[in-house]
Amino acid sequence: MSAEEKVRTLLDEAGTSYASEAGIKLADKPSPLYRLVVLAVLLSTRIKADIAVDAARELAQWSSPQKMFDATWQQRVDALGRAHYRRYDESTATALGRGAELIIDRYHGDLRKLRSKADGDPEEVRRLLMDLPRLGPVGADIFCREAQLVWPELRPYFDSKALSGAKKLGLPTDPDKLADLVEGHDLARLAAALVRTTLDRDVAAAVR
Template identity: 70%
Template sequence: MSTKTAVRDLLDRAGTTYAEEAGIKLEDKPAPLYRLLVLSVLLSTRIKAGIAVSAARELAEFGTPQKMRDATWQQRVDALGRGHYVRYDESTATSLGDGAEYLLDRYRGDLRKLRDEAGGGIKALKSKLQEVKGLGPVGADIFCREAQAVWPELRPYFDKKALSGAKKVGLPEDAKRLAELVGDKDLARLAAALVRATLEKDVAEKVSA
C-alpha cells in the first residue's frame, strides 16, 4: 500500500475528529472553543476516549463558561454520570466549575482572548491553557491537536500520541512530513486518526503504509 493510499484509508476509517464525535461544530467562536476545552479536560484523564466523548455530549447543556459556572456541582456530576464518566466524576465536576470561573475572570469566557495573549506562540498558548483547572500538558496537546482546524498558527500539530500512531501504521514520525500528505483542512482529522491508531489496535492493523 502506498503512503498516500494508507493516509486516505486511515482518514476514511478513523478521521473523525474527537470534537465532531462529541457533536461540536468547531468554529473560531467562544462557545465551540469552550466545549472543545471541556472535551480536552475529559479526554486527558485515564479513561476510555469513547466515555469522555459521551460525557462531553452530556455536558453540552453547560456549553459556555457562564453556564458551567452557574450549574451546581451536583448537576455537573449528574451529567458526567449520564456519560458513564464515573471514575473521576466528582473531581472533574469541581475542576470544570473552577476552570469556568477562571476563564470568566481572566478572559471574560472567551478563549480567543487567551489566544491573543499568546501572540501566536504555541509554547505560550499551551502554557496559558494549562492555567485552566483540570487541563495539564496532555489536555493542552489534545486541545491544540483539534483546534488547529480553526487556529492556523497551530498547524501542523501532531503530539506524541499522534506520532506514535504514525509509527504504528508506517507513516513519517515528523509533523512537517505528515502535513505534506494532506491539505490544511485535514490536519486535525489526520491527527485524530493517528491517535486512534495508537489507542485502537484494529485501526493500526487495518491500515499500513
C-alpha cells in the first residue's frame, strides 16, 4: 500500500478532528477558538480522550471567556462531573476560571489577538498559549494541531504524538513530507488521525 493510500484509509477510519468530535465548528472567530482552548485544557490531563471530549460538550454552554468567568466554580465542577471528568474536576474548574480571566484581561476575550501578537510565528503562538493555567506543552500542541485548520501559519503542525502514529504506519516522520500527502485543509484531520493511531492499536490495524 502506498503512503497516499494509507493516508486515505486513515482519514476514512479516524479522520475526525477532536474539535469536530466535541461539537466545535472551528472557525477564526472568538467563540470556537475559545472552545478549542477549553478542549485543549481538558485533553491535557491524564484522562481518556472521550471523557475530555464529553466534558468539552458539557462546558459548551460557556462559549466565551466572559461566560466561563461568570459561571460559578461549582457550576463548572458540576458540568465536569456530568461528563465523568472527576479526577481533576475541582482543579480544572479553577484553571478554567483563571484562564478565562487571563484571556479577558490580555486579549479582551478574543484569541485572534493572541494570533496577532504572535505575528505569524508558530512558536510564539505556542509560548503565549502556555501562559494559560493548565495549558502546558501538551495542551499547546493540541490547540495548534487543531487550529492549523483556520490559522494556516501553523501548518504543518504534527506534534510528537502525531509523528509517533506516522512512524507506526510507516509514513514519513518529516512534517513537510507528511504534509505533502494531503491538501492543506486536511492537515488537522490527518494530525488527529495519527494521534489516534498512537493511542489506539485498532486504528493502526485497520489501516494496515
